[in-house]
Amino acid sequence: MLIELKDVRKKYRRDKIEIPVLDGVSMSVSEGDFLALMGPSGSGKSTLLNLLAGIDQPSSGSITIGGTTISGLSERALANWRARHVGFIFQLYNLIPVLTAFENVELPLLLTNLSKKQRRDHVMTALDIVSLSDRAGHYPRQLSGGQEQRVAIARAIVTDPTLLLADEPTGDLDAKSGDEVLTLLQRLNHEFRKTIIMVTHDPHAAGRASHVYHLEKGTFVAA
Amino acid sequence: MKFLILILKSARRSKRRTVLTIMSVALAVFLFAALRAVLDGFNAATEGSSSTRIVTIRSTSLIFAMPTSHANGIRNTAGVQDLTWANWFGGIYKDPQNFFAQFAIEPESYLRMYPEIILPPDQKQAFLDDRTGCIVGEGLANRFGWKIGDRIVLQVGIPTYGTQDFDFTIRGIYKPGGSAVDNQSMMFNWKYADERSIEKGQVGWYVVKIDSPDHAPQISAAIDQQFANTPYETKTDTEKQFQSSFASMFGNLNLLLGSIALAVVVSTLFVAANTMAMSVRERTTEIAVMRTLGFPSGWIFFFIAGEGLLISIVGGVLGALLAWAIVDGEKLGISGGFAPVFAVSPVNAAVGVGISAIIGVIAGTIPAAMASRLKIVDALRRVA
Secondary structure, eight states: OOEEEEEEEEEEEETTEEEEEEEEEEEEEOTTOEEEEEOOTTSSHHHHHHHHHTSSOOSEEEEEETTEEGGGOOHHHHHHHHHHHEEEEOTTOOOOTTSOHHHHHHGGGGGSOOOHHHHHHHHHHHHHHTTOGGGTTOOGGGSOHHHHHHHHHHHHHTTOOSEEEEESTTTTSOHHHHHHHHHHHHHHHHHHOOEEEEEOSOHHHHTTSSEEEEEETTEEEOO | OHHHHHHHHHHTTTHHHHHHHHHHHHHHHHHHHHHHHHHHHHHHHHHTSOTTEEEEEESSOTTSOEETTHHHHHHTSTTEEEEEEEEEOOOBSSSTTSOOEEEEEOHHHHHHHOTTEEOOHHHHHHHHHOTTEEEEEHHHHHHHTOOTTOEEEEBOOSGGGOSSOEEEEEEEEEEESSTTSOSSEEEEEHHHHHHHOSSSSEESEEEEEESOGGGHHHHHHHHHHHTTTSTTOEEEEEHHHHHHHHHHTTOOHHHHHHHHHHHHHHHHHHHHHHHHHHHHHHTHHHHHHHHHHTOOHHHHHHHHHHHHHHHHHHHHHHHHHHHHHHOBHHHHTOOBTTBOOOBOOHHHHHHHHHHHHHHHHHHHHHHHHHHHTOOHHHHHHHHO
């Protein structure tokens, strides 16, 4: 198994009140899976994604990804682990506006020891996969929403991560652009054997995944 | 290098804000360097003073004159080796804005007293031979394009010299040989001024050469003692004290100018810090995204602090260059006489840039710490 979650709980504190968000979640994900996480707002699906990405820590339980138990890592070690193993796709793309598409995709590679030429080759390969190599010099404001999301996907895959995590990747796109992004994710899954976990509200988007998990009030429920 | 490009791109995010911040830092450094230059000018004039020269003025104030009859008494004081005198003339060359210092001097003894006034022998002789001749500093000559043989006319500025204009012929252009002498003054024969003076035989101050710096207090006391309880009581000080007391006529310059410089630097620090904090607040999502991509918090700190430092240093270099190019008492025509020769020295410019770096570090540190401590999930949730 690539991912193992054991009895993961997450509580947030608001003032003096504890709010349970995940309530003993356990799951296993095989390498090469394309998983959709569905559920109503507040069900805990984004929290689960954040825990898998290593940008948040569980209150209890363990998360093991690729043999590393990330729930026990320090912040510094987690940052290092994220850089090597996780590609994250945001709903609002979150490209850096002052950087070109090329520079945005290159950003994660700045953390590696690759030479300038090697970085360039990697970036152009990633942009080629998302069919945007001709837009390398464009700034985010010069791209459509769909193109921005494809650049964000290129940024997520440029380091060849173990795991791709997508938080409502089509949530801010029109139907056509959303469809293109989903097709791209499917291609990354089928062609490049990328393990993908995608949070979505959209049943049509979830239909592209190989498995669909439903969360409600912090626990998995049958579909 | 790859990170410097990131910092540069970030600094260009809001060009107007960056330019305004750079300008505020540049202005602070400019003012700092300019104020320091003026202070250094006063200090250099004081430090360059001779320790074997003492100056006698009226005990009431420098602006009141004394009779030439004092010269004999001073000359006969034990320990006195030489003596000369001078008056402030205060004439106007064409327009009051063309201010420069003019001194009516006793030529032979004055040039003997001040070997720092470097004049070729033929020019010196021509000056001594011409009652209406004058010598001018090379800076002053450059300022007005004067050359030897030129005739200049000064209107009377102080009523004691009558109402008739004074004609002069430039007989020499001197170079200063030390900071006790500037190159922005004009000197002419005291007799020429005295013969037109309403009250004859008046001297502004005596300059006395003494046998040893160690005897300065005793000789000064002896001179002043001679004229005690007369209508023209005197006050004698070393040339250094004389320079210092002149500077102190403007108040405590070190404190005054130092306070202004400090206030400017501190207010600029607040401006820069606020700008950086604003910039970081606007970039909360981007910082969270970079952290998600794996950038460690230390690097985020480095990016933000580096950006503050870069903006500040650019402003500092700009301000120092502007100060170096503009702040020059001679070029501006405000040096000369008792006003010191001043210009921005490389040291002052470097200190100005150093201060800009300190502003940058302090202004960038707090926002950088804020950014590096940002919790990724909270930052992403803030915009989601």
